[in-house]
Amino acid sequence: MSDLGGFSLYELFRGEAEQHAATLSAGLIKLEQSASPSDIEPLMRAAHSIKGAAKVIGLERVVEFAHGMEDTLVAMQQGRESPTASRIDQLLRATDVLASLATISESQVPEWMQAHASVLAELGAALSKPAESVELERPAIAAPQRAAAIAAPTAASAPPTEPQARGSAVRVTAEKLDRLLQLAGEMMLESRRMEVVRRQSGALKSRVIEMEDELDRLRTVMRQQGIDASTLAPLRRMVQRTRTEVALQTVTVDESIRRGEETANSLYHEVLSSRMRPFADVTGALPRTVRDLARALGKEVRLEIDGETVQVDRDILARLEAPLNHLLRNALDHGMEMPDERRAAGKPSSGVLRVAARHEAGMLRIRVGDDGRGILANRVRESVVRKSLASAEMVATMSTQEVLEFLFLPGFSTASSVTELSGRGVGLDVVQSTMREVGGSVRVESVPGTGTVFELELPITVSVVRALLTEVSGETFAFPLARIERVVQIPASELTTIEGRLQFPLDTRSVGLVDAATLFELGTVDLRERASIVVLGGEDWYGFLVDDFVGEEDLVVRTLDARLGKVPHVSAAAIREDGEPALIVDSEDILSSMRQQLTEGRSPAAKRRAISTLSARRKRVLVVDDSATVREVERQLLVRLGYEVETANDGVDGLYALRGGGFDLLVSDVDMPRMTGIELTRTVRADVAIASTPIIIVSYKDREEDRLAGMHAGANAYLTKGAFEDQSFAAMVRDLIGEAEA
Amino acid sequence: MSDHELASTKDTDGFGRMRELLARPIDPSVVAANTRNIAQPEPAHEGTLRSLLIFQLGGERFALEASESHRVVAVTTVRRVPHRTNAVFAGLANVAGELTAVGRLDHALGLAEFQPSGQARFVVIGAAQDRWAIPVDLVEGVLRLGEARFQSPPATVARAADGCAIALVRVDANANASLVALLDTARVCTMLGRSLR
Numbered sequence: 001m002s003d004l005g006g007f008s009l010y011e012l013f014r015g016e017a018e019q020h021a022a023t024l025s026a027g028l029i030k031l032e033q034s035a036s037p038s039d040i041e042p043l044m045r046a047a048h049s050i051k052g053a054a055k056v057i058g059l060e061r062v063v064e065f066a067h068g069m070e071d072t073l074v075a076m077q078q079g080r081e082s083p084t085a086s087r088i089d090q091l092l093r094a095t096d097v098l099a100s101l102a103t104i105s106e107s108q109v110p111e112w113m114q115a116h117a118s119v120l121a122e123l124g125a126a127l128s129k130p131a132e133s134v135e136l137e138r139p140a141i142a143a144p145q146r147a148a149a150i151a152a153p154t155a156a157s158a159p160p161t162e163p164q165a166r167g168s169a170v171r172v173t174a175e176k177l178d179r180l181l182q183l184a185g186e187m188m189l190e191s192r193r194m195e196v197v198r199r200q201s202g203a204l205k206s207r208v209i210e211m212e213d214e215l216d217r218l219r220t221v222m223r224q225q226g227i228d229a230s231t232l233a234p235l236r237r238m239v240q241r242t243r244t245e246v247a248l249q250t251v252t253v254d255e256s257i258r259r260g261e262e263t264a265n266s267l268y269h270e271v272l273s274s275r276m277r278p279f280a281d282v283t284g285a286l287p288r289t290v291r292d293l294a295r296a297l298g299k300e301v302r303l304e305i306d307g308e309t310v311q312v313d314r315d316i317l318a319r320l321e322a323p324l325n326h327l328l329r330n331a332l333d334h335g336m337e338m339p340d341e342r343r344a345a346g347k348p349s350s351g352v353l354r355v356a357a358r359h360e361a362g363m364l365r366i367r368v369g370d371d372g373r374g375i376l377a378n379r380v381r382e383s384v385v386r387k388s389l390a391s392a393e394m395v396a397t398m399s400t401q402e403v404l405e406f407l408f409l410p411g412f413s414t415a416s417s418v419t420e421l422s423g424r425g426v427g428l429d430v431v432q433s434t435m436r437e438v439g440g441s442v443r444v445e446s447v448p449g450t451g452t453v454f455e456l457e458l459p460i461t462v463s464v465v466r467a468l469l470t471e472v473s474g475e476t477f478a479f480p481l482a483r484i485e486r487v488v489q490i491p492a493s494e495l496t497t498i499e500g501r502l503q504f505p506l507d508t509r510s511v512g513l514v515d516a517a518t519l520f521e522l523g524t525v526d527l528r529e530r531a532s533i534v535v536l537g538g539e540d541w542y543g544f545l546v547d548d549f550v551g552e553e554d555l556v557v558r559t560l561d562a563r564l565g566k567v568p569h570v571s572a573a574a575i576r577e578d579g580e581p582a583l584i585v586d587s588e589d590i591l592s593s594m595r596q597q598l599t600e601g602r603s604p605a606a607k608r609r610a611i612s613t614l615s616a617r618r619k620r621v622l623v624v625d626d627s628a629t630v631r632e633v634e635r636q637l638l639v640r641l642g643y644e645v646e647t648a649n650d651g652v653d654g655l656y657a658l659r660g661g662g663f664d665l666l667v668s669d670v671d672m673p674r675m676t677g678i679e680l681t682r683t684v685r686a687d688v689a690i691a692s693t694p695i696i697i698v699s700y701k702d703r704e705e706d707r708l709a710g711m712h713a714g715a716n717a718y719l720t721k722g723a724f725e726d727q728s729f730a731a732m733v734r735d736l737i738g739e740a741e742a
Numbered sequence: 743m744s745d746h747e748l749a750s751t752k753d754t755d756g757f758g759r760m761r762e763l764l765a766r767p768i769d770p771s772v773v774a775a776n777t778r779n780i781a782q783p784e785p786a787h788e789g790t791l792r793s794l795l796i797f798q799l800g801g802e803r804f805a806l807e808a809s810e811s812h813r814v815v816a817v818t819t820v821r822r823v824p825h826r827t828n829a830v831f832a833g834l835a836n837v838a839g840e841l842t843a844v845g846r847l848d849h850a851l852g853l854a855e856f857q858p859s860g861q862a863r864f865v866v867i868g869a870a871q872d873r874w875a876i877p878v879d880l881v882e883g884v885l886r887l888g889e890a891r892f893q894s895p896p897a898t899v900a901r902a903a904d905g906c907a908i909a910l911v912r913v914d915a916n917a918n919a920s921l922v923a924l925l926d927t928a929r930v931c932t933m934l935g936r937s938l939r
Contacts, residue, residue: 186839475822520824560823561834561843562871563938568825575836581821583834652939 010106013053020046021099022284024069028095029287031076032088033302040077047073050098061113062101065120068127069094085295092288094123174314177274181463184268185556189579191264194257201250208243215239272556275315275463279357280308282317282324289325290353293332300339300350301332307357312364313461319438320366320456323431327368327454328353330428335372335452345449347371363440363482364460369453375446377403387412404444408432410630410721431456433629436588439465439480439571465557465574469550469582470534473522476582477546478555478574479534483587486535487549492527504533504543511535513543514594520569536587542594553577557584565674566626566649569593592628596635596647618740620644620662621733624654624680625669625698630721634667634698641730642740651675655683658690664737670699670710678713685714694736698723789889794924796882796913797865800853803922805911806867808884810927813838813866817858817877820844830937837866837875845874845934851906868931876930885913893921906930 023046031039051066069091075081097119104112215236222229283305294301312320331353339349354369377400384406385392395403406412410429431454435442440458459465459482467478468487488506495504495513502513513533517525525545534544555574560567571586621643625631635645646663648654650672658666666684668677675683677697685691695717697710702720710718716736723729793808815837822833832844844864848856856862856877864875891912906929910921 182839189839473822522822522824522827558841561841563843563935564823564826567823570824573821573834573841575839575841579836580819581834581836581841583821583823 010057010109013057014102016053017050017098017102020050021095021102024095025092025099025288026284028088028091029291031083032085032291037077037079040073044070044073044077059109059113061117061120062098065094065124065127066098068124072127089295090123090126094127097123177271181268181271181275181556182558184264184271185575188261188264188268189575189577191257191261192577194260198254198257201246201253205243205246205250208239208246212236212239212243272461272463273311275313275461276311277314277317278308279310279312279317280305281314282312282320283308283355286324286328286355290328290332293329294336297332297336298338299332299336301336302350302352303328304352304354304356306355310357310359310364311460312357313459313463315463316364316438316458316461319434320458323434323442323456324355324366324368326428326431328355331368331370331372331452335370335374337373341373345373359460364456364458366456366458367453368456369451371451374448374450374452375404375407375444376448377446380404380406383412401445404446407444408442408629410627410633429629433627436628439482439587463557464554465584466552467555467574467584468534468552469576470516470532470546471548471550472520472525472546473517475520475522476550476576476580477516477520478553478582478584479536479544480584480587481552483536484534485537485541488533488535488543489530489549490533492529492531495527495531502543502545504531506535506541506543509541511541511543512594513545514597516544516546519544519590519593519597536591536594540595542591544590544594555582555584565652568649568653588628592632595632618642618644619664619737620646621665621667621737622646622648622654622657622663623667624648624651624672624677626650626672627669630669630698637729638667638733641733643733644740651677651680651683654680658684658693659687661689663690663693665733666693666695667733668695668697670697670701670706678709681710681713681715696729696732696736698729791886791888792892793884793886794911794913795865795884796922797863797878798880798882799856799878800848800851802853803882803913803920804878805913805922805924806865806927806930807924811865811867812873814863814881815866817862817864820877826938828937830934832877835864835875837864840873842866842873842875843934843938845876845930845937847876847878847930847934850933850937867927872931872935874931874934876934887911887913892924895923906933 024043027039027043027046031043047066047070051063051070054060054062054066072081072087072091076083076087081087097116100116101109101112215232219229219232219236222232286305287303290301290303336351336353337345337347342351343349352371355366356369357364357366359365380403381395381398384390384395384403389406389409389412390398408428408431412429432442435456435458438458440456442457443455444452445455446452465478466481468481468484469476469478471477486506490504495502497503498510502515503510504513505511515525517523525547527545528547532546532549534546535541536544553576555576557572557574560570560573569586569590570583571589572584574582574584576582621638623631623634623638623645624647625634626649631647631649635647638645643665646657648657651668652674654666654668655675657663666680668680670677677699681695681697684693684695695715697715697718698721699706699710699718700721707718717732719729719732723732794805795808795811795814796803796805798804818835818837820833820835823831827833829849830846832846834841835844836842842864846856848854857879858877859879861880863878863881865878865881866873866875868874892909893912895907895910906925907923908926908929909924911924912919913922
């Protein structure tokens with residue numbers, strides 16, 4: 001096959017097949033819901049184009065196959081056939097086959113042909129057979145409509161998602177784009193530094209004017225004293241000329257600095273906006289997923305998507321895909337009733353799933369809702385009590401909203417049966433932790449019998465964050481505004497100590513306080529006359545004592561050096577407008593540390609001292625997990641059992657802590673940055689000083705080979721995260737190290 | 743032509759002085775010396791030239807391959823990173839728009855403390871994923887030196903610096919001048935990288 005403009009013909013075919021397959025996929029689903037001949041037109045063209053392209057590169061089998069698709073679509077358009085669900089199924093499968101051809105390289109084509117020979121033959125035959133006219137689930141397309149479409153198959157009927165409508169695109173790596181953004185940021189800084197030049201040239205201008213005034217004064221004095229002042233004339237002319245030149249130059253400098261600033265600013269924002277993509281990028285595959293699932297479950301569902309043009313940072317979009325899929329699967333599987341159940345409840349047999357995105361107050365808000373059976377709060381209450389996550393009395397006093405929050409705990413599920421589709425309820429916690437990682441949140445609202453809505457709120461971009469800059473021990477730390485409850489300055493005298501814990505009054509509550517420098521291990525905050533406090537939290541407030549507030553700024557977020565791993569309490573870094581680096585704090589992580597310190601009432605250092613002086617000490621457990629949520633759940637569970645608990649974010653931190661000594665048990669996750677739980681287990685077993693520490697691995701991975709890998713590395717037990725629900729985790733801990741009191 | 747005659751030649755085209763210089767009589771001793779020089783076999787060849795960046799840190803001189811030093815820039819603010827900053831990993835600094843890890847070579851090698859001053863610079867080394875900005879007291883410049891000036895480091899490893907030194911270099915022409923340790927950038931990066939683990 002010949003070359004064409006640097007691309008092989010096959011590459012060109014691939015690009016085309018990919019585009020047309022996407023058009024087919026989206027169009028076919030639409031067709032199933034509302035068949036109109038104008039909707040069929042672009043699909044026919046897509047099939048036809050694939051046929052043509054396949055012909056050019058000599059893929060005869062594919063030509064025939066695409067021809068079969070085209071014929072079927074033509075028959076539908078002419079009303080000879082109706083778009084029945086089974087027919088659409090065939091066409092979708094055929095589209096998948098073509099799409100898979102677009103993912104392989106030229107050298108793999110013969111192999112692909114061989115592997116797909118039977119599919120091609122079988123599907124090709126099915127498509128070329130006229131559809132059985134008995135299957136008429138849907139009425140055939142009304143004749144007048146059909147006539148209109150045939151009379152005017154115009155380009156105007158093409159949907160806006162047609163590839164031709166998009167601007168031409170080139171591929172640029174994400175790293176390159178990030179580097180461009182950095183450079184554009186530098187450029188903006190540099191242009192701001194030009195302000196100094198502007199000031200200097202202004203100062204020069206006034207100095208020349210002063211000279212001129214001085215000269216005039218001198219001339220007056222000379223005249224008054226009868227001295228001939230004409231000798232000053234050449235000097236005066238020179239000064240005047242200089243003034244004119246300097247004035248002209250000042251204008252030129254001003255102008256070029258202003259233009260430079262404007263250009264640098266637009267460059268920066270342009271580069272920044274190139275990171276933005278339409279929400280549609282992440283919803284493209286949803287109709288197909290929903291349709292296939294609904295058919296598999298025997299449910300009737302219509303998916304409505306709103307706000308496809310809403311612009312979202314590509315990093316956020318990438319993170320959204322899994323949670324959206326998960327929420328939709330959940331809704332389909334658990335929320336949506338079967339058609340007869342719906343009819344019995346007086347609802348239309350076909351349910352509606354709705355995904356809507358919009359910008360609101362600088363945040364991206366996504367609602368994923370269904371009109372299904374809703375969540376029964378009392379069922380959740382029962383489950384909470386059964387899993388001993390809270391006492392019956394406590395649960396009874398909780399509002400529906402508070403009770404629904406339990407759904408986001410790892411391993412919490414109310415589904416009575418395990419289904420293939422949405423698993424065991426592990427997942428909602430993942431939705432929540434994903435949202436938290438990008439600085440967002442998730443809420444759920446449900447009305448029994450009417451439906452459930454999950455609302456995701458997240459920043460529109462992870463590239464820029466508005467933050468409060470604070471000073472802590474000479475360093476600059478930025479708190480994202482979205483996560484701050486309050487910012488207060490109070491006289492230091494209002495800080496009080498209760499049982500060794502710092503507190504201060506705010507409104508009607510007493511808020512616990514943690515010293516930022518101590519938490520960050522950067523010394524201690526000097527208590528000045530006025531204490532500067534950042535209040536974080538949600539339901540519970542926690543105060544965070546800093547040295548001073550510096551101001552508010554929009555920061556361009558940069559990922560931390562990968563070699564540092566996940567740095568506790570820090571989420572990212574930034575370079576400020578003045579070029580100084582600043583670290584952006586991880587509010588979620590800080591909150592979890594503060595809760596830990598304040599609820600336990602003692603600093604980790606104080607705790608260690610206390611332990612060494614106690615003769616009958618409590619057993620200590622180290623929990624290692626990169627998810628703050630899982631850490632917190634495990635910690636609470638173990639604390640309830642009476643154990644002393646310390647936590648670490650990953651294997652490396654865990655290993656350091658272990659080597660610090662004094663632990664009776666290690667509980668570790670598997671998948672973690674820097675050092676996995678398996679590596680940690682192996683390292684512990686190889687280190688004489690700590691090799692005898694019992695190890696429990698707790699993981700989402702429940703396949704036999706994962707379990708074996710854990711046991712092989714030297715773990716004493718391998719549990720899945722579902723173990724928190726029943727008593728198996730607690731039982732295993734007791735088995736291995738006995739009761740909490742030694 | 744006598745000296746006097748030369749001096750009196752009229753400088754009509756502005757090249758007089760140059761003509762004067764070229765036409766000056768050559769002292770016989772100079773001719774003899776030059777003849778001896780040219781007649782000699784070629785002197786010990788300095789070998790292929792290597793460009794070295796010479797810098798001072800903690801009262802000592804060091805060299806790095808110039809091609810492996812990406813940048814030399816004025817020292818900027820270093821932000822300490824909670825739970826990570828230690829004696830060697832000082833923190834992060836803005837080096838030409840990039841947040842770069844700052845590694846204290848003085849601490850890693852056990853030298854006298856780096857002293858921030860107007861002459862202090864960051865020398866940036868390491869691959870893209872393993873970049874380090876090293877604060878140094880003074881950058882002397884880049885020298886091109888022949889292979890002949892390089893010696894293997896001593897077999898006895900006495901100091902940490904020797905672990906990173908791949909050669910000792912006679913930087914100054916004077917044969918008695920002290921030798922400068924040429925540091926291997928990869929080994930320096932590895933040594934600094936240990937502080938992050």
